[in-house]
Amino acid sequence: MSETASVPAPATLPTPGNALLEVQGLRKYYPTRQGLFAAGAPKVHAVDGVSFWIREGETLGLVGESGCGKSTTGKLILRLQDPSAGSIQWRGREITDLNAGEMRIIRKELQAVFQDPYASLNPRMRAGEIVAEPLRNFGEMTGSERKERVAQLFARVGLRPDQLVKYPYEFSGGQRQRLGIARALSVNPKLIVCDEPVSALDVSVQAQVINLLMDLQEELGLSYLFIAHDLAVVEHISHRVAVMYLGKVVEIAPKRTIFTAPAHPYTEALLEAVPVASPGLRRARKVLGGDVPSPINPPSGCRFHTRCPYVEARCREVEPPLVAIAPDHLVACHLRPGSIMTDPASGPTPAA
Amino acid sequence: MAEANPASPPVVTPVNSGTAWRRLGAALRRHPTAIAGGVTLLVMILVAVLAPWLGTVDPTDVSPIRRLKPPSAEYWFGTDMLGRDVYSRVIYGTRVSLTVGLAVAFVATLIGLAIGLVTGFVRWLDAIVMRVMDGLMSIPSVLLAIALIALTKASLTNVIAAIAIAEIPRVVRLVRSLVLQLREQPYVEAAVASGTRVPMILLRHILPNTVAPLLVQATYICASAMITEAILSFIGAGTPPNIPSWGNIMAESRSLIQIAGTILLFPGIFLSLTVLSVNLLGDGMRDALDPRLARRL
Numbered sequence: 001m002s003e004t005a006s007v008p009a010p011a012t013l014p015t016p017g018n019a020l021l022e023v024q025g026l027r028k029y030y031p032t033r034q035g036l037f038a039a040g041a042p043k044v045h046a047v048d049g050v051s052f053w054i055r056e057g058e059t060l061g062l063v064g065e066s067g068c069g070k071s072t073t074g075k076l077i078l079r080l081q082d083p084s085a086g087s088i089q090w091r092g093r094e095i096t097d098l099n100a101g102e103m104r105i106i107r108k109e110l111q112a113v114f115q116d117p118y119a120s121l122n123p124r125m126r127a128g129e130i131v132a133e134p135l136r137n138f139g140e141m142t143g144s145e146r147k148e149r150v151a152q153l154f155a156r157v158g159l160r161p162d163q164l165v166k167y168p169y170e171f172s173g174g175q176r177q178r179l180g181i182a183r184a185l186s187v188n189p190k191l192i193v194c195d196e197p198v199s200a201l202d203v204s205v206q207a208q209v210i211n212l213l214m215d216l217q218e219e220l221g222l223s224y225l226f227i228a229h230d231l232a233v234v235e236h237i238s239h240r241v242a243v244m245y246l247g248k249v250v251e252i253a254p255k256r257t258i259f260t261a262p263a264h265p266y267t268e269a270l271l272e273a274v275p276v277a278s279p280g281l282r283r284a285r286k287v288l289g290g291d292v293p294s295p296i297n298p299p300s301g302c303r304f305h306t307r308c309p310y311v312e313a314r315c316r317e318v319e320p321p322l323v324a325i326a327p328d329h330l331v332a333c334h335l336r337p338g339s340i341m342t343d344p345a346s347g348p349t350p351a352a
Numbered sequence: 353m354a355e356a357n358p359a360s361p362p363v364v365t366p367v368n369s370g371t372a373w374r375r376l377g378a379a380l381r382r383h384p385t386a387i388a389g390g391v392t393l394l395v396m397i398l399v400a401v402l403a404p405w406l407g408t409v410d411p412t413d414v415s416p417i418r419r420l421k422p423p424s425a426e427y428w429f430g431t432d433m434l435g436r437d438v439y440s441r442v443i444y445g446t447r448v449s450l451t452v453g454l455a456v457a458f459v460a461t462l463i464g465l466a467i468g469l470v471t472g473f474v475r476w477l478d479a480i481v482m483r484v485m486d487g488l489m490s491i492p493s494v495l496l497a498i499a500l501i502a503l504t505k506a507s508l509t510n511v512i513a514a515i516a517i518a519e520i521p522r523v524v525r526l527v528r529s530l531v532l533q534l535r536e537q538p539y540v541e542a543a544v545a546s547g548t549r550v551p552m553i554l555l556r557h558i559l560p561n562t563v564a565p566l567l568v569q570a571t572y573i574c575a576s577a578m579i580t581e582a583i584l585s586f587i588g589a590g591t592p593p594n595i596p597s598w599g600n601i602m603a604e605s606r607s608l609i610q611i612a613g614t615i616l617l618f619p620g621i622f623l624s625l626t627v628l629s630v631n632l633l634g635d636g637m638r639d640a641l642d643p644r645l646a647r648r649l
Binding site (some may be wrong): 001068075078080100104107111112116119120121122123125133134137138180183184187257293 | 537538541542543544545546547548549550553556557560561628
């Protein structure tokens with residue numbers, strides 16, 4: 001692949017051969033100015049070298065604070081926006097250079113559930129029409145087959161048949177998100193990009209929707225890219241978790257590892273920030289100082305060095321590559337013992 | 353809408369697409385002026401349709417013997433310098449004005465909608481088309497219509513076409529701004545993600561949401577087209593003089609204003625009333641359909 005040439009070598013991950021979706025060195029820069037003088041203007045580095053992969057039947061949680069580029073990453077994968085650089089491979093096929101027509105075929109396997117369950121449903125369409133839209137787009141069914149399929153989907157996501165003819169505003173937030181899920185499921189996708197699907201919902205409803213997603217995964221063998229900022233939700237649904245900071249993935253590991261033995265100082269700080277549900281318990285909390293730096297002019301070296309409690313001189317100059325420190329555990333930090341070793345033989349997974 | 357209470361039968365769904373119209377009806381009731389406008393317009397339409405049965409004679413019937421008669425029981429609005437019955441001419445003139453107003457509103461809205469939808473969605477076309485529209489808008493619409501009429505033969509169809517061309521840029525601007533707004537909606541993004549092709553996105557997701565503001569815009573175009581038609585006729589660059597239009601009647605009686613001012617008065621009153629009624633109706637619809645629109649138009 002030519003990507004290895006355009007992307008700095010360390011950003012290339014050793015990936016397993018069975019990856020459904022493989023993202024390498026994905027970048028998206030937005031111009032801060034439009035028009036004639038746009039070329040010289042500074043750019044917002046919304047996504048700046050993101051790499052990960054998702055296996056079949058797996059959920060990858062993508063977490064990070066507001067503005068770290070996690071939603072943009074989702075949109076780039078769905079090709080709702082065009083990446084500035086990097087590669088996205090769907091079942092081994094590069095999709096960044098596909099035109100709209102070719103991409104449409106991929107969309108049958110790559111669906112999405114969006115954050116705002118109200119705004120992502122056309123207010124002038126009936127619930128049944130909304131769920132049927134992807135089916136109509138791919139036109140493989142007759143009208144009556146489609147009706148049957150929609151009714152079946154309604155039942156599967158826990159909506160009543162009499163709600164088929166209702167309009168989105170007649171549904172509650174949780175029901176609307178069920179509609180969104182039914183729409184995504186209609187064409188039997190392989191992967192669903194869930195862009196903060198529960199963050200707009202009440203906590204009790206969140207649990208229902210999450211459980212529905214997990215049931216569906218078990219039943220249909222779906223994969224999810226689950227974008228969220230709520231660590232509790234991510235811990236519940238994910239198999240592996242990728243942590244993003246300022247447009248970069250700083251750590252990827254199986255869920256258990258992330259939550260019990262985080263390797264990156266930022267992951268550590270994120271976990272520290274999770275509130276504990278016992279008022280009597282007092283912890284010595286390490287609170288991060290300062291604010292997230294501007295993505296227009298990101299810090300040199302390690303992006304996190306301005307706030308890192310363990311910062312050293314080299315962190316300010318050299319950008320740490322994302323490297324494996326244990327099987328399936330990748331970290332971008334100079335201070336992790338494994339990450340100092342550049343010997344590729346130490347990588348636990350065979351390079352693709 | 354409130355949740356159905358548990359005692360009520362479960363499956364009945366009273367709400368349907370009629371809600372928008374019902375909301376429109378309710379809002380119109382809150383605007384008595386809009387009702388007045390609507391009723392006046394309805395009367396004018398009836399007058400136009402029923403013109404032959406409203407005690408009129410042939411509006412082009414010339415009779416030099418009875419020329420320049422003042423209003424009387426026989427000639428309600430008097431007669432003009434050729435002895436034609438002004439009442440009949442004004443009543444028949446309603447047909448011309450309403451035809452021009454409605455036809456221009458329809459044609460300009462339809463063409464403007466098509467251009468606006470495409471330029472709003474196809475970015476590279478946008479710059480070109482919008483510069484053309486800016487150019488058209490920089491010329492006052494009456495002047496542009498005069499220029500277009502000068503290029504062709506005077507006929508009702510050409511008048512309609514000329515006024516419509518002058519009105520199209522306003523529709524294009526409105527539709528384009530709506531499309532630019534709507535295409536950023538998450539449900540449009542969701543439609544792209546679920547594999548909807550661009551034409552279907554325009555048809556299913558963008559078009560239905562432009563109907564309400566366009567309806568309002570169409571009423572304003574209708575009113576302004578009627579005025580433009582009268583202006584064109586008045587200066588002799590519009591409807592052919594053999595057709596009794598309000599502008600023509602006023603143009604012919606212009607020199608007689610000191611001898612027989614009433615000839616000019618009656619078509620003037622009819623024109624003002626009709627334009628006012630259309631504008632009042634438009635204002636009522638604007639408030640009913642989207643209060644925020646008030647600022648954009």
